[in-house]
Every structure is written in C-alpha cells, then in structure tokens.
Amino acid sequence: MTRSEPLRPEPLTRRDASLKARARGSQAGLLGLLTLGAVAILLPFVWMILTAFKTPAEAYTWPPIWLPAKWSLANFTQLFDTIPFARMFFNSVWTSVLIASLNILSAAPAAYAFARLRFPGQGLFFGSHLLSLMIPWQVTIIPVFLLIRQLGWYDSFTALIVPSIASGFTVFLLFQFFRSLPRSLEESVLIDGGSWFTALRHVALPAAKGAIAAAWLFSFLGNWQSFIWPLIVLQSSEKMLLPVGLLSFQNQYSVNIPVLMAGATLSTLPTVIAYMFVQRYLTDAAITSGLKG
Amino acid sequence: MQNAAPLVTVPARKRRASPMRRQETLMALLLILPSTLGILAFAVLPIAASLGISVTNWGGLSKPNFVGLQNYATALQDPRATSALSHTLIYVLLAVPTGVLISLTLAVWINNLKAGWLCTVFRTVYYLPMVTIGVAVALLWQVLLAPQGLVNLVLGWLGVNGPNWLGSPAWVLPAVAIFSVWQGSGQGIILFLASLASVPKDLYEAAQLDGAKPFEAFRFITLPMISPTVFLVLVLSLIGALQVFEAVLVLSAGGPGDSSTTVALYIYKTAFTFFKMGYASALAWLLAVILIGLMVIQWRNQSKWVNYDQV
Amino acid sequence: MKKTLLLLAALSLSTAATAVNIDYATWDGTRQQADEALIAAFNKSHPDITVKYNLVPWGVYWQKAAAMVAGGSTFDVMWMNLDNFPFYQSQGALSPIKLDAKTAAALPSVRTAPYRVAGQLYAVPLGPQPVTVYINRALFKERGVPVPTSSWTFDQMLAAAKKLTFTKDGKQIYGINGADLQADLEYGMSFYFGAGGTGLIKKTGDSYTANLDATFAKTSQKLLDLIYKDKVSPGPQASTQQGYQMFLAGQMGILVQGSWMVSTWDQNKELDWAFAPFPSVDGKQPRPVVSAHALVVPSGSKNKDAAQTLVTWMNTSPQAQRILAQKGLLPTLAENYKSQYLQALPGRNAQTVFAQLPNSVVINFSLRSLKVLPEVLTVLSQKLNLAWTGNAKLPDAIKQASSEMDTLLKTAK
Structure with a gap:
C-alpha cells in the first residue's frame, strides 16, 4: 500500500526532549478538550438521574433544584406499578439482539457481494437497498402493515423481526467498509484457487470485524429505540417493548417527567454496561486482524 | 429505478475467464439473496404501493380513487410544503456539517490519546446518548433548552445571553440541531475510530521522521485513508437529517407556528391528522426524489476525494 | 330473516361456553386505575366476556388506530374523540350502536348529537371533560x-x-x-x-x-x-x-x-x-x-355484541358510573352521581363543576x-x-x- 502524497523532507535535527515535552503538553490539551466535551454529554444524564429521585413538585420547581430533598424511590415504584417494566425490558433486549444478529447475517454477505463481485443486476439490487433508506417510513408503514396482516403475522414477534432482517442501512455501512479493504489479500486467495466464499470467510470477514461490531451495535440500538412499528404490529401488552411503555407516561395534556426519567435511567444503565462489553471489539479487532499495515 | 444503476461504480478489473465469471455471478446471487428478498418484500413492494397510492385520493380506509398526477401538482404549489422543505434544508445545513465535523474532530482527538483506558472512557461517554431511549431523552432536552434551562445557564457562564431556543422561529431549528448532534455524534465517532484504527501506524512514524507537522500528517495521511468513512458518515447523516422527524415532533411539535415543521413531520400530519394518505405519499416521493438527487451528486463527486483501495 | 339471525347469534353465544375475549383501548393514562377497576367489575358481572385493558400512548394512538382499522384487525372497544370521529365514521370503520330507547333518551344530547349520523348512533359518550x-x-x-x-x-x-x-x-x-x-x-x-x-x-x-x-x-x-x-x-x-x-x-x-x-x-x-x-x-x-370523548366499536371487531355490551355497561350502567364518580371522575350521566363525585373530592369546591356543565359548549x-x-x-x-x-x-x-x-x-x- 503506497501513498502518493509527498511529505516534505526535513533534516533530522530536532532534540528528542523538546519533542517529548510538546507531546506531553498536547496530551494534556487533548485531555482537557475531551473532558469539556464529556461534561457537555454527561450533564443531561446527571439531570435525568437526579430527576428520577425527585417528587413532581421538586422536578417542576423553578429555578431548578439540583438535589432532591429526600432520595425517594417512589418514582421507581410507580414505574413498576404502571407498566410491566421487567417484561418489556426483556422483550426489548431479546428482540433487538436477535434482529441485529440476523441483520448482520443477511447484510454482511450481501454487502461483500456488492462491494467486490460483479454480476448482472448488481446496480438494480444495490439500488433497491439504497432506495429503502430514502423513502420516509411515514408512508410505507401502512402498506407494510397490510402485508403483515395478509401473512397472518399480526401481534406476533415474527411481525416485528422478519421485516427488520434485511436492512439497507447495514448493507450500505458494510459495503463502504468492504470497499476500503485492500484487495491484494483476497486476490491472492483467488489466485491460489480459492473461491469467493473462502475469500469472504477467511479474509474479508475477519478484517471487517470492527465494522461488523459497529453495524451490529447500530442495528441493536435502532431496534432498541424504535417504537412506532412495534406499537403498530404488536397488540398484546405482554409483548410490548420498552419505548412504548415509557411513552405511556406522556398523556394528552401532561407528562409525568419524574417517572419517565426513572424509566429512562433504568433502561440506560444495562445498555451502557452491555456497550462496555461490546465496544472493545469495535476497534481492537480491526487492529489485531493483522491485515493492515 | 434508473437512478440506481450509476450509483455503483465497479472499478475496472482484469477480465477473468468465463467459467470464473459464472461462478462469480452464482456466488454473488447467493450472497445477496436473503437481504435482497427482505428488501424486496418489506421495502420495494411497499414503496411501489406508496407510489400507487400517491396517484389516488386515498384517505387510508375506504376505496381509493385515481386522480392522476394531481397530488404532485398540488404539492408543488402548496406553500406549507415548500416552507416545510425550506425548514428541512436549513436543518440539514445546520446539523450535517456540524455533526460530521464534531464527530471527526472528537474521534481524532480520542485516537491521539496515548493512554488506552482514556480512549475507552471517552469512547463510552460520547456514545452514551445513543444508548438511551430517544423519546425520553428528547423530553428531557425540552426542559434543558428552556429559556432559563441548563443550556442557557452554561452559555451564561461563558458570557453569552442564550436565546429562547424552542420558542423563537429563528432558534428552534438550531436547537433541534444541537440536540441531534448531542444525541447522534457518537455514531460518527465510533465509525471514525474504527476507521482511524486501521490506518497503519508506520505511516505516521515515517511522516514523523520526515518532520511532518501533526496537521500535515492528518491532512495527507489520515484524511485520505479514512475518506471512505467520511463519505459514509456524510451520506448517513444526510439521509437521517433530511428525514428528521422524532426530534422535531417531541421537542417543538413543529412550532412555534410552523417554523420547525419539517417535510417528514408535514407528511406525518398529512397522513395521520388530515387523513390524506394519497397526498402524503406524493409528498414522500418528492422528498425521496430530492434525496436520491443529492445522493447521486454525492456519489458522482466522491471520486474526487474518496480514496478506495484500488490495488 | 332478522329473527333467524338473532337466533343464530343467540345460539352462538350460548354454545360459546368459554368467555369471549375483547380488547379495550384508551389513550387516557390518567384514568388507568379507574378503568382497571371498571373492567374488574365488568368481568365479574359478565362471566361470558373477558375484557383486556390496553393503554396506547396519546402520541401514537391515532396512528395505531389508523393502521389497525386499515388492516382490518382492531381493538373491540376504542376511545374516540370529535376530531377523529368524522373520518372513521365516513370511511365505514365504525359499527352503529343500538341502545334501547330508554337508555338512548337518557344520554346527554349535547355530547351525543355529534356522534349521530343520519339518525344512527355510532358512539356512546364518556363522561363530560x-x-x-x-x-x-x-x-x-x-x-x-x-x-x-x-x-x-x-x-x-x-x-x-x-x-x-x-x-x-x-x-x-x-x-x-x-x-x-x-x-x-x-x-x-x-x-x-x-x-x-x-x-x-x-x-x-x-x-x-x-x-x-x-x-x-x-x-x-x-x-x-x-x-x-x-x-x-x-x-x-x-x-x-x-x-x-x-x-x-x-x-x-x-x-x-x-x-x-x-x-x-x-x-x-x-x-x-x-x-x-x-x-x-x-x-x-x-x-x-x-370535551366529548366517546366509546366506539370498530366495524372490524370480531366480537361486536360483547363489545357493545361493554360500551353500554361502561357508559350507562349505574354500577360503572358509581365507580367512576367515586374515583373523582365524571361519568356519562354526571348529574345523577353528583353526591358520589362530591364525596370523592371533599373540600375541593367540586360543585362548581356541576354548576357550569349546563352552559358548556362542544367545540x-x-x-x-x-x-x-x-x-x-x-x-x-x-x-x-x-x-x-x-x-x-x-x-x-x-x-x-x-x-x-x-x-x-x-x-x-
């Protein structure tokens, strides 16, 4: 892999010490800037968690009070009394995990084929994937619902899962990654008499581990967040997902903010923990695959 | 779907012998089969149906009547549709470049940290907003963006007199953009980090030996190497921003007046509040045409700056 | 012809020894406790019908309703408001409701009239809001x-x-x-x-x-x-x-x-x-x-009779109305349950609510x-x-x- 951009040659006269000092200084600067950004990200969360412990009167007081007078669990009790939180949480987790996994299984091979292979109808098929990204869901939702009814899937998890297996988003994301992989390794597999399948399985997939982990996560979160489609295709309350449950604290004329924040807090913590486990695959895999450099 | 064809630019490659080609075709069709079936059934078919609906006056329940291109003609003269489009475009201009720039900058900074555990910490923190339930977080931000809310409190510390974000037509779209960047930049950061990690370290070492300044290294090594990811993030944010819906629905409900009513929100209201499914479908198709047009332009232009491996 | 149909309906009801399940849907979460108390009472007094409570958040209620009705599978009893009623009614999505003359006559006309189309009643109003x-x-x-x-x-x-x-x-x-x-x-x-x-x-x-x-x-x-x-x-x-x-x-x-x-x-x-x-x-x-919200039975309901029984019971039966009034909510025939309502909200000057009702306007x-x-x-x-x-x-x-x-x-x- 050669880069053509010329780098200005400069005589090697720098002293190592000054370089190191400057590096340390820039590290401190980076840390400072990143911390500032992190505070901006975290402040709303702090507010969310604190609100979860406030009484409605405290939550709506103006100017705001940061700390509740008494750390009360009443909002959490009310949350569990009003919606079957645990069941909704469980439903959301397993359907999102399953959908994300099926998503990758269908999208990774397709993305690879679109990025690397040549075949008739390629543009058309890839175009349909892109098209699915560009039409607003507001108008396709009714036709899809009618289809689900025809198939007899209404109020079943099938209706939730099957239409989400294929995703233009995931295909496009992985397509971009496969495209930027160096060809040389796969070519050598092919020249050695290996099939495209071997090239995909033993070269491209391992190399794209980081991208696949990212795509899986995005897909998981996409489903974790979605509420309109689950609400429409599922009817039984024992099948309901978490976002729909949280939404029920928003009434026509009022929102119960403290209970909503209790729900948001509880639903965030486990995903953060899950994310911490997943995230090391997001970049490390790409480094350790040994394909680069 | 003639627009789609030129989107894929297959790099010129040595022609292989014909049995090899047949094997390639067969293999490819097998690989794309599951995904393509799903897309055909649950995207292309409904999209075709919506195209059909767009030439009727269907209300959603009773029998539709064919009205030809009347809905499209109405849309082009509908002042509310054009104002929704201008709100959407303003939002895109505010949110997309800011979002991409911020996530790229943050990713590069995180990537330059020497301590591995710090990278992990920041990566996790910046991704946090993505893992929450969007609807709940948007309701939270409604409070934060109030005239004397947290956002303006922080601005006050910096000596800036914050505006009434959600209550003024001039500031409501920037406010939605701030929320979207806060919520969504984590996705860009993750993608950029994954991409940055794959830039070979020895390239930097070589550059350092050659005496390149950090910015030069970024400009001439990093940027070309990660350009496919920049393109990806740009395209994804553009698609997302042009269809912005949930954020405006929850934060401002399209107000004040109609100043934050975006096309997607207008389509939603047309379909489910005004019961004009046919007209809503026509509006959606016009939005899609704009989206596809922008995509084609992006795709055509990418050869000028996006660097795919062409070994 | 009509008689045989009725006979058939009666037969099918009697042969269906197991309870009919019907789904009740509302957007009003503030009423959840009262609704669940109502449903418990109804299930007790109607062993042949089992009602299930569904809370659909207001923000997405109408989209869910539109999709369900379009798809031909619906809740059996739904909350309806005046903004949306004309659309659903004109599209034939609602089933007419038959009430006996006495019950119908007792309903408050100001809130019933908007739901009457061509002499036919399509909804039974809930309590005044x-x-x-x-x-x-x-x-x-x-x-x-x-x-x-x-x-x-x-x-x-x-x-x-x-x-x-x-x-x-x-x-x-x-x-x-x-x-x-x-x-x-x-x-x-x-x-x-x-x-x-x-x-x-x-x-x-x-x-x-x-x-x-x-x-x-x-x-x-x-x-x-x-x-x-x-x-x-x-x-x-x-x-x-x-x-x-x-x-x-x-x-x-x-x-x-x-x-x-x-x-x-x-x-x-x-x-x-x-x-x-x-x-x-x-x-x-x-x-x-x-506000004149009401209960409707969508024409897609597979248990229209049971649904209508629930609608009638909830909005016109003394038992249901008493339960509502005791929870501080106005039942359909609010004036008749004034004392229970006042007792539920002691010292809140609740009688002013009744004083203003006769002069109120439906938008x-x-x-x-x-x-x-x-x-x-x-x-x-x-x-x-x-x-x-x-x-x-x-x-x-x-x-x-x-x-x-x-x-x-x-x-x-």
Whole structure:
C-alpha cells in the first residue's frame, strides 16, 4: 500500500526532549478538550438521574433544584406499578439482539457481494437497498402493515423481526467498509484457487470485524429505540417493548417527567454496561486482524 | 429505478475467464439473496404501493380513487410544503456539517490519546446518548433548552445571553440541531475510530521522521485513508437529517407556528391528522426524489476525494 | 330473516361456553386505575366476556388506530374523540350502536348529537371533560386574595392574578397560565364563548368562511395581555415549565385546565387546590368548553355484541358510573352521581363543576362533517401560536390565519 502524497523532507535535527515535552503538553490539551466535551454529554444524564429521585413538585420547581430533598424511590415504584417494566425490558433486549444478529447475517454477505463481485443486476439490487433508506417510513408503514396482516403475522414477534432482517442501512455501512479493504489479500486467495466464499470467510470477514461490531451495535440500538412499528404490529401488552411503555407516561395534556426519567435511567444503565462489553471489539479487532499495515 | 444503476461504480478489473465469471455471478446471487428478498418484500413492494397510492385520493380506509398526477401538482404549489422543505434544508445545513465535523474532530482527538483506558472512557461517554431511549431523552432536552434551562445557564457562564431556543422561529431549528448532534455524534465517532484504527501506524512514524507537522500528517495521511468513512458518515447523516422527524415532533411539535415543521413531520400530519394518505405519499416521493438527487451528486463527486483501495 | 339471525347469534353465544375475549383501548393514562377497576367489575358481572385493558400512548394512538382499522384487525372497544370521529365514521370503520330507547333518551344530547349520523348512533359518550379553573388556596390566602365566588369576573380574576404574581424564597410565583390560553384552543376558547363568541368557522348555505370576528380579536387580546401587558403569566422568555407543572409545584395561583387533571394533583399531597367558578366576561354567562370523548366499536371487531355490551355497561350502567364518580371522575350521566363525585373530592369546591356543565359548549360540533376541518384548525393554531410566543403581532396573526383558512375552506363543500 503506497501513498502518493509527498511529505516534505526535513533534516533530522530536532532534540528528542523538546519533542517529548510538546507531546506531553498536547496530551494534556487533548485531555482537557475531551473532558469539556464529556461534561457537555454527561450533564443531561446527571439531570435525568437526579430527576428520577425527585417528587413532581421538586422536578417542576423553578429555578431548578439540583438535589432532591429526600432520595425517594417512589418514582421507581410507580414505574413498576404502571407498566410491566421487567417484561418489556426483556422483550426489548431479546428482540433487538436477535434482529441485529440476523441483520448482520443477511447484510454482511450481501454487502461483500456488492462491494467486490460483479454480476448482472448488481446496480438494480444495490439500488433497491439504497432506495429503502430514502423513502420516509411515514408512508410505507401502512402498506407494510397490510402485508403483515395478509401473512397472518399480526401481534406476533415474527411481525416485528422478519421485516427488520434485511436492512439497507447495514448493507450500505458494510459495503463502504468492504470497499476500503485492500484487495491484494483476497486476490491472492483467488489466485491460489480459492473461491469467493473462502475469500469472504477467511479474509474479508475477519478484517471487517470492527465494522461488523459497529453495524451490529447500530442495528441493536435502532431496534432498541424504535417504537412506532412495534406499537403498530404488536397488540398484546405482554409483548410490548420498552419505548412504548415509557411513552405511556406522556398523556394528552401532561407528562409525568419524574417517572419517565426513572424509566429512562433504568433502561440506560444495562445498555451502557452491555456497550462496555461490546465496544472493545469495535476497534481492537480491526487492529489485531493483522491485515493492515 | 434508473437512478440506481450509476450509483455503483465497479472499478475496472482484469477480465477473468468465463467459467470464473459464472461462478462469480452464482456466488454473488447467493450472497445477496436473503437481504435482497427482505428488501424486496418489506421495502420495494411497499414503496411501489406508496407510489400507487400517491396517484389516488386515498384517505387510508375506504376505496381509493385515481386522480392522476394531481397530488404532485398540488404539492408543488402548496406553500406549507415548500416552507416545510425550506425548514428541512436549513436543518440539514445546520446539523450535517456540524455533526460530521464534531464527530471527526472528537474521534481524532480520542485516537491521539496515548493512554488506552482514556480512549475507552471517552469512547463510552460520547456514545452514551445513543444508548438511551430517544423519546425520553428528547423530553428531557425540552426542559434543558428552556429559556432559563441548563443550556442557557452554561452559555451564561461563558458570557453569552442564550436565546429562547424552542420558542423563537429563528432558534428552534438550531436547537433541534444541537440536540441531534448531542444525541447522534457518537455514531460518527465510533465509525471514525474504527476507521482511524486501521490506518497503519508506520505511516505516521515515517511522516514523523520526515518532520511532518501533526496537521500535515492528518491532512495527507489520515484524511485520505479514512475518506471512505467520511463519505459514509456524510451520506448517513444526510439521509437521517433530511428525514428528521422524532426530534422535531417531541421537542417543538413543529412550532412555534410552523417554523420547525419539517417535510417528514408535514407528511406525518398529512397522513395521520388530515387523513390524506394519497397526498402524503406524493409528498414522500418528492422528498425521496430530492434525496436520491443529492445522493447521486454525492456519489458522482466522491471520486474526487474518496480514496478506495484500488490495488 | 332478522329473527333467524338473532337466533343464530343467540345460539352462538350460548354454545360459546368459554368467555369471549375483547380488547379495550384508551389513550387516557390518567384514568388507568379507574378503568382497571371498571373492567374488574365488568368481568365479574359478565362471566361470558373477558375484557383486556390496553393503554396506547396519546402520541401514537391515532396512528395505531389508523393502521389497525386499515388492516382490518382492531381493538373491540376504542376511545374516540370529535376530531377523529368524522373520518372513521365516513370511511365505514365504525359499527352503529343500538341502545334501547330508554337508555338512548337518557344520554346527554349535547355530547351525543355529534356522534349521530343520519339518525344512527355510532358512539356512546364518556363522561363530560369540562375545562375548569383551579386555584391554589394557600397562595390566595397568603396574598390576601378573596376566594372566587360564583359571580367571579374576568377583571376580578386579573386583579387576583396580579396579586398572586410575586417572588417567594427566590422562587417566581405566577398568577395564571396565560401561555395555555391561546384563544383557538379549548382553554382559551372557553373565554371566547363566554364573551359571546359563536364559533370560528361560519357556514352560509353550502360554503364555509373563517369567522375570526371582533369578539375573537378582543378576547384573544385580553388573554394575550395576561402574558405581555399585565405580566401575570410566564411568557416565552420566562416560562420553563408548563402551566400545570408550575401549578403542581405550587408556583401558580390560577390554572385554567380540565377536570381530568384531578388525579395529577394527587402527585403533590401538599398542594392546596380547589375548583373555582369560571369567570364571566363582559357580564355574560360563562360558557366553558367541554370535551366529548366517546366509546366506539370498530366495524372490524370480531366480537361486536360483547363489545357493545361493554360500551353500554361502561357508559350507562349505574354500577360503572358509581365507580367512576367515586374515583373523582365524571361519568356519562354526571348529574345523577353528583353526591358520589362530591364525596370523592371533599373540600375541593367540586360543585362548581356541576354548576357550569349546563352552559358548556362542544367545540365545532356542527362542523364535524367538514373534511378539511383538521387542516383549517392546524393553520389557525399555528398562526396564533406565533402571536402567543411573541413572534407576531396579534392582529397580523388573525388576519393571516383568516385568509389562509378561507383558502382552505374554499376547497371544501
């Protein structure tokens, strides 16, 4: 892999010490800037968690009070009394995990084929994937619902899962990654008499581990967040997902903010923990695959 | 779907012998089969149906009547549709470049940290907003963006007199953009980090030996190497921003007046509040045409700056 | 023919020894406890029918409803409001409801009439949901403001609000929720009707025109002045919380809202709230708005008989109405259960709710068949919203709204 951009040659006269000092200084600067950004990200969360412990009167007081007078669990009790939180949480987790996994299984091979292979109808098929990204869901939702009814899937998890297996988003994301992989390794597999399948399985997939982990996560979160489609295709309350449950604290004329924040807090913590486990695959895999450099 | 064809630019490659080609075709069709079936059934078919609906006056329940291109003609003269489009475009201009720039900058900074555990910490923190339930977080931000809310409190510390974000037509779209960047930049950061990690370290070492300044290294090594990811993030944010819906629905409900009513929100209201499914479908198709047009332009232009491996 | 059908229906009912399951759907989460108590009682007294409660959040209720009805699989009993009824009814999505003559005659005509099309009833109204005035008695006492009597006038209300606007322990207390009183929406409209308003759209012959007359302009200005001139309401530059939130937190003296907020006030046990009479404008009879929600049976329901049994029981049976009244909610025949309602809300001056009911108005009920009504009202609301948020002058907003409404109304027949 050669880069053509010329780098200005400069005589090697720098002293190592000054370089190191400057590096340390820039590290401190980076840390400072990143911390500032992190505070901006975290402040709303702090507010969310604190609100979860406030009484409605405290939550709506103006100017705001940061700390509740008494750390009360009443909002959490009310949350569990009003919606079957645990069941909704469980439903959301397993359907999102399953959908994300099926998503990758269908999208990774397709993305690879679109990025690397040549075949008739390629543009058309890839175009349909892109098209699915560009039409607003507001108008396709009714036709899809009618289809689900025809198939007899209404109020079943099938209706939730099957239409989400294929995703233009995931295909496009992985397509971009496969495209930027160096060809040389796969070519050598092919020249050695290996099939495209071997090239995909033993070269491209391992190399794209980081991208696949990212795509899986995005897909998981996409489903974790979605509420309109689950609400429409599922009817039984024992099948309901978490976002729909949280939404029920928003009434026509009022929102119960403290209970909503209790729900948001509880639903965030486990995903953060899950994310911490997943995230090391997001970049490390790409480094350790040994394909680069 | 003639627009789609030129989107894929297959790099010129040595022609292989014909049995090899047949094997390639067969293999490819097998690989794309599951995904393509799903897309055909649950995207292309409904999209075709919506195209059909767009030439009727269907209300959603009773029998539709064919009205030809009347809905499209109405849309082009509908002042509310054009104002929704201008709100959407303003939002895109505010949110997309800011979002991409911020996530790229943050990713590069995180990537330059020497301590591995710090990278992990920041990566996790910046991704946090993505893992929450969007609807709940948007309701939270409604409070934060109030005239004397947290956002303006922080601005006050910096000596800036914050505006009434959600209550003024001039500031409501920037406010939605701030929320979207806060919520969504984590996705860009993750993608950029994954991409940055794959830039070979020895390239930097070589550059350092050659005496390149950090910015030069970024400009001439990093940027070309990660350009496919920049393109990806740009395209994804553009698609997302042009269809912005949930954020405006929850934060401002399209107000004040109609100043934050975006096309997607207008389509939603047309379909489910005004019961004009046919007209809503026509509006959606016009939005899609704009989206596809922008995509084609992006795709055509990418050869000028996006660097795919062409070994 | 009819008899055999009835016989068949009876047979099928008797052979179906196992209970029929029906789904009841509502958007009103504030009523969840009462609804569940009702359903438990119904399931007990009707062993052949099992009802399941479904709460569909308001934000997505109508989208879910539209998809379900379009897809032909629906809840069996659904909450319906006047904004959406004409659409569903005109598309044949609702099944007519048969009531015996006595029950039908007892229903309050003001809230039943909008649901009657061509002599056929398509919904049974729920209890009235009137716009009411709430006061924070502790604040009134603290500021030495007399508690309103039935002769309360708008000017007295304004004077009270002025006294109630003050700072206390660094907290800003406001007189009244002016930001919620946009004159084209139900709370503000209650003042408009009280000032002699006759409706925002006028029908002459076959054509409709906007009717934003002098009464509307004058009332709008009065209400808007609460924010910008009298400064007794949090304006867009000051308000951070919604009116009901400030009232709940004890930071607002007078709140114009709906009777359904009662269960919300329970969240703050220390709040000393009470109902107050609706103030009169220009010496005229107050005419607050009442929402007329109803229960319907979608034509896609597979258990229409059982569904109708539930609808009838919930909205007309003494047992159900007593349960509602005991929970501080107004049942369909509210007047008949007055004592239970008053007992449920002791010391809250709840009788004023009954005093105002006979004069209450159902918004736009004569215009419901107008197809573009939702769009016209949206345009109006958006224009006035600009004035209310301080981004437009009221006369300009009214003028623009009027002309845009007329443009839309021209397309209607």
